[in-house]
Amino acid sequence: MKRLPLAEATPCSVSTTCPYCGVGCGVKATVTDVEARTVTIAGDESHPANAGRLCVKGAALGETVALEGRLLHPEIRGERRTWDEALGHVAGEFARIIREHGPEAVAIYASGQLLTEDYYVANKLMKGFIGTANIDTNSRLCMSSSVAGHKRAFGSDTVPNCYEDLELADLVVLTGSNAAWCHPVLFQRIKAEKERRPGLRVVVIDPRRTATCELADLHLPVKAGEDVRLFNALLAYLATHGVLDDAFIGAHTRGFSAALATAVAQDNHIPHLAATLGLDALDLERFFSWFATTPRTLTLYSQGVNQSSAGADKVNAILNCHLATGRIGKPGSGPLSLTGQPNAMGGREVGGLANMLAAHMEIENPVHRERVQRFWGAPSVAATPGHKAVDMFEAVHDGRIKAIWILATNPVVSLPDADRVRAALQRCELVVVSDCIADTDTTRLAHVKFPALGWGEKDGTVTNSERRISRQRPFLPMPGEARADWWIVCEVAKRMGFADAFSFASPADIFAEHAALSAFENDEAHGRRDFDIGGVAALDVAGYRDLEPFQWPRRQGEAQGPARLFGEGGFFTPDGRASFLAVGARGPVHAPDQDYPFVLNTGRIRDQWHTMTRTGLAARLLQHIGEPFCALHPDDAAGLGISVGEVVELESRWGLARARAELTADQAPGTVFMPMHWTGVLASASRVGAVVNPAVDPVSGQPESKHTPVRVRRFGAQWHGFLFSTVALPLPAADYAVAIRGGKFWRFELAGQSAPADRQELANELLKYSREQHLAGVSVESLEYVDLARGVYRQAVIAEGRLQSVCFIGPDSGSLPERGLCLFWCGRENDSPGHRHAYAGVGGGHRPTLQGRQQLRLLPAGIEGDPGELPGRAGAGFRLSFRAVSLTGGRSE
Ligand code: SF4
Numbered sequence: 001m002k003r004l005p006l007a008e009a010t011p012c013s014v015s016t017t018c019p020y021c022g023v024g025c026g027v028k029a030t031v032t033d034v035e036a037r038t039v040t041i042a043g044d045e046s047h048p049a050n051a052g053r054l055c056v057k058g059a060a061l062g063e064t065v066a067l068e069g070r071l072l073h074p075e076i077r078g079e080r081r082t083w084d085e086a087l088g089h090v091a092g093e094f095a096r097i098i099r100e101h102g103p104e105a106v107a108i109y110a111s112g113q114l115l116t117e118d119y120y121v122a123n124k125l126m127k128g129f130i131g132t133a134n135i136d137t138n139s140r141l142c143m144s145s146s147v148a149g150h151k152r153a154f155g156s157d158t159v160p161n162c163y164e165d166l167e168l169a170d171l172v173v174l175t176g177s178n179a180a181w182c183h184p185v186l187f188q189r190i191k192a193e194k195e196r197r198p199g200l201r202v203v204v205i206d207p208r209r210t211a212t213c214e215l216a217d218l219h220l221p222v223k224a225g226e227d228v229r230l231f232n233a234l235l236a237y238l239a240t241h242g243v244l245d246d247a248f249i250g251a252h253t254r255g256f257s258a259a260l261a262t263a264v265a266q267d268n269h270i271p272h273l274a275a276t277l278g279l280d281a282l283d284l285e286r287f288f289s290w291f292a293t294t295p296r297t298l299t300l301y302s303q304g305v306n307q308s309s310a311g312a313d314k315v316n317a318i319l320n321c322h323l324a325t326g327r328i329g330k331p332g333s334g335p336l337s338l339t340g341q342p343n344a345m346g347g348r349e350v351g352g353l354a355n356m357l358a359a360h361m362e363i364e365n366p367v368h369r370e371r372v373q374r375f376w377g378a379p380s381v382a383a384t385p386g387h388k389a390v391d392m393f394e395a396v397h398d399g400r401i402k403a404i405w406i407l408a409t410n411p412v413v414s415l416p417d418a419d420r421v422r423a424a425l426q427r428c429e430l431v432v433v434s435d436c437i438a439d440t441d442t443t444r445l446a447h448v449k450f451p452a453l454g455w456g457e458k459d460g461t462v463t464n465s466e467r468r469i470s471r472q473r474p475f476l477p478m479p480g481e482a483r484a485d486w487w488i489v490c491e492v493a494k495r496m497g498f499a500d501a502f503s504f505a506s507p508a509d510i511f512a513e514h515a516a517l518s519a520f521e522n523d524e525a526h527g528r529r530d531f532d533i534g535g536v537a538a539l540d541v542a543g544y545r546d547l548e549p550f551q552w553p554r555r556q557g558e559a560q561g562p563a564r565l566f567g568e569g570g571f572f573t574p575d576g577r578a579s580f581l582a583v584g585a586r587g588p589v590h591a592p593d594q595d596y597p598f599v600l601n602t603g604r605i606r607d608q609w610h611t612m613t614r615t616g617l618a619a620r621l622l623q624h625i626g627e628p629f630c631a632l633h634p635d636d637a638a639g640l641g642i643s644v645g646e647v648v649e650l651e652s653r654w655g656l657a658r659a660r661a662e663l664t665a666d667q668a669p670g671t672v673f674m675p676m677h678w679t680g681v682l683a684s685a686s687r688v689g690a691v692v693n694p695a696v697d698p699v700s701g702q703p704e705s706k707h708t709p710v711r712v713r714r715f716g717a718q719w720h721g722f723l724f725s726t727v728a729l730p731l732p733a734a735d736y737a738v739a740i741r742g743g744k745f746w747r748f749e750l751a752g753q754s755a756p757a758d759r760q761e762l763a764n765e766l767l768k769y770s771r772e773q774h775l776a777g778v779s780v781e782s783l784e785y786v787d788l789a790r791g792v793y794r795q796a797v798i799a800e801g802r803l804q805s806v807c808f809i810g811p812d813s814g815s816l817p818e819r820g821l822c823l824f825w826c827g828r829e830n831d832s833p834g835h836r837h838a839y840a841g842v843g844g845g846h847r848p849t850l851q852g853r854q855q856l857r858l859l860p861a862g863i864e865g866d867p868g869e870l871p872g873r874a875g876a877g878f879r880l881s882f883r884a885v886s887l888t889g890g891r892s893e
């Protein structure tokens with residue numbers, strides 16, 4: 001695997017890109033200590049996406065590059081193996097299964113986290129050499145409805161506009177997008193422009209009042225799932241108010257009459273429409289009027305539109321309005337889909353979805369297949385689409401797929417009906433996982449684990465939401481035996497007999513082939529395709545290393561591609577015309593009913609990324625929101641007897657999750673929201689994916705993650721507790737348990753549904769790992785207190801004279817002390833007996849009742865300490881019992 005020498009790659013600071021959202025911000029990374037992997041992070045002022053800005057996630061990237069938790073060696077069934085053994089095993093098993101059951105019996109499930117070069121070789125291997133299109137990706141979950149909408153309207157998966165339009169628009173419409181949290185730097189750009197130019201109007205269309213509404217001149221809390229009806233009504237309004245661009249419609253489109261007929265067929269009478277959409281009639285009219293009278297209108301849309309069983313139709317309903325007004329691909333004017341992941345777009349370019357071919361060619365087009373096969377020198381190219389994500393795991397569940405290779409993603413958390421996904425992998429003959437993290441919900445089910453490189457080590461390219469291709473450059477050494485995903489895929493391919501087609505020496509080689517394929521027979525004679533980066537196909541290694549961000553298409557001989565497309569037509573359909581789609585409003589697949597009366601919506605929070613395998617490493621990112629929560633309207637909560645902060649259960653027909661209740665009028669009555677991030681590694685029962693229904697859009701295959709009928713109820717905790725530890729502990733076994741990383745400690749929030757028979761036993765179990773360290777020769781002591789008045793039991797474990805862990809158990813959450821008090825004591829350098837006294841929360845001028853001789857040995861002096869420095873909540877009638885146990889050399893109680 002060829003790689004630039006690190007010294008050459010990291011002379012001072014390295015320009016790379018953020019690995020999180022689809023904004024694709026440029027980052028300057030400066031390594032200050034290679035051994036310690038300390039890195040300072042700054043926004044890259046020269047990058048067009050962010051011009052130096054970063055959001056809090058991007059700014060915290062330097063806190064996520066340590067080696068803690070990394071997978072550093074190949075493993076087969078939990079045993080460390082050499083690369084040769086692991087690669088040979090996977091290649092041999094894939095070959096055997098293909099021999100015995102055919103190519104459809106194997107699959108790859110990839111990720112928008114992969115670099116384009118990784119994606120390219122994985123797609124090439126599956127579609128060209130194994131001969132199946134069973135390669136899909138977690139991008140299916142975030143933007144496949146946009147892909148389908150683009151292709152139906154434009155004939156190609158092309159984003160017509162660019163970020164510069166944020167500053168050029170007079171009206172920005174954000175629909176199904178909480179950009180303030182999910183695409184923060186784009187939100188910052190709109191905010192800055194609105195401050196500079198207050199006349200810029202912002203409309204937010206979202207059932208929830210999200211942080212994005214901070215900027216909104218108008219918030220339309222449309223009923224969940226009603227977007228098609230809303231945009232159809234807008235199309236009808238534009239027609240009746242004479243603001244159609246007849247010249248554009250006539251010269252560059254087809255199908256307008258049918259689309260308009262469908263739009264006017266619904267009841268668009270404003271009072272009726274407003275009631276159906278759940279909106280104020282004046283607000284609705286105001287939106288229509290603003291849209292009609294503002295030529296420079298930019299519509300941003302994201303998962304709130306895409307993650308629906310009518311996602312593709314919603315996209316087309318939006319595109320219809322822009323095509324009808326000719327507002328597309330013009331400065332400040334057009335539709336702009338915001339992709340969720342850093343390289344969802346790159347994955348689309350190489351054909352990483354089961355229904356696409358490489359370089360935006362079509363799998364069902366025999367001319368395209370023959371062209372790709374010829375270019376690759378492949379034995380054949382898969383002729384039919386493979387399984388899309390949800391179907392793929394269903395095929396694993398019923399045994400049609402017998403081997404699956406999962407790269408850089410965590411489907412046991414993120415897919416809908418996630419417990420079924422877990423069951424599918426448990427029964428699968430061969431599960432291979434490539435990841436940089438050792439312990440995830442998915443790696444726990446892997447038969448073979450390949451250690452992959454992480455951000456800062458990887459080398460390749462990504463494409464952001466505005467078609468801008470940027471380099472992701474390495475600045476840290478490859479740790480352990482971790483290797484690049486492209487290298488791992490190529491090594492398996494070589495061992496399967498495809499060495500000639502996979503003998504790439506570097507990502508630069510792969511990129512050159514990818515670029516050449518994009519330009520291959522892409523001309524007037526053979527038919528123009530949108531994706532063409534032939535202008536960079538001849539880059540050598542140095543040219544690739546220094547490649548500056550650019551937008552595609554960038555054809556041969558061009559130094560830059562166009563910022564916008566379709567302003568003057570030129571769509572990638574046989575007749576060059578865009579298609580209007582006649583799309584009628586239809587409801588979700590599963591409607592709420594008496595048993596499951598609430599609608600669950602899922603999404604991201606500001607400071608976390610996907611399943612927290614990276615952002616969960618940065619303590620400061622957990623300060624914003626540290627626990628999974630379920631947001632519900634106060635009236636709904638009152639009806640259910642739910643108080644703020646208590647643990648609640650969300651249950652659907654597919655599964656259950658637990659979270660803290662957050663009561664907010666920002667949530668519409670009858671709806672709840674829960675974040676997507678928490679995993680089975682970090683929480684005992686808070687994977688919202690387990691609750692989400694597996695319904696998908698029939699066109700795009702994208703799951704309906706924004707609409708699952710659920711019921712909500714009190715968890716009914718019989719005890720509450722928390723645990724602080726300065727050492728990492730396994731997640732305690734409790735009905736509700738959540739791990740929260742602090743600066744130098746871990747905190748666990750706990751609750752149980754059955755009253756503990758013996759709180760000491762429960763605490764012993766929770767602190768088992770800490771207490772057992774004496775087995776490894778560590779001096780360990782244990783200290784207990786019981787607050788009889790409040791029923792609070794406390795136990796501390798002191799290792800080598802310093803507090804290591806402390807656990808509190810009480811009958812209700814109000815009986816427990818503020819967590820900050822315990823935080824103060826964790827990891828202190830110089831402990832005194834007075835400090836130890838404080839660990840268990842004694843204070844307030846009350847002295848413990850001392851029992852037995854043990855405490856004299858543990859706390860020979862200073863037991864009284866200074867009450868003023870001892871945290872605690874003692875009140876009238878406070879009584880304590882106290883016991884100290886030395887565990888070193890055995891229990892001496
Ligand atoms: Fe930029 Fe998105 Fe990274 Fe934030 S998470 S720095 S907005 S790319």
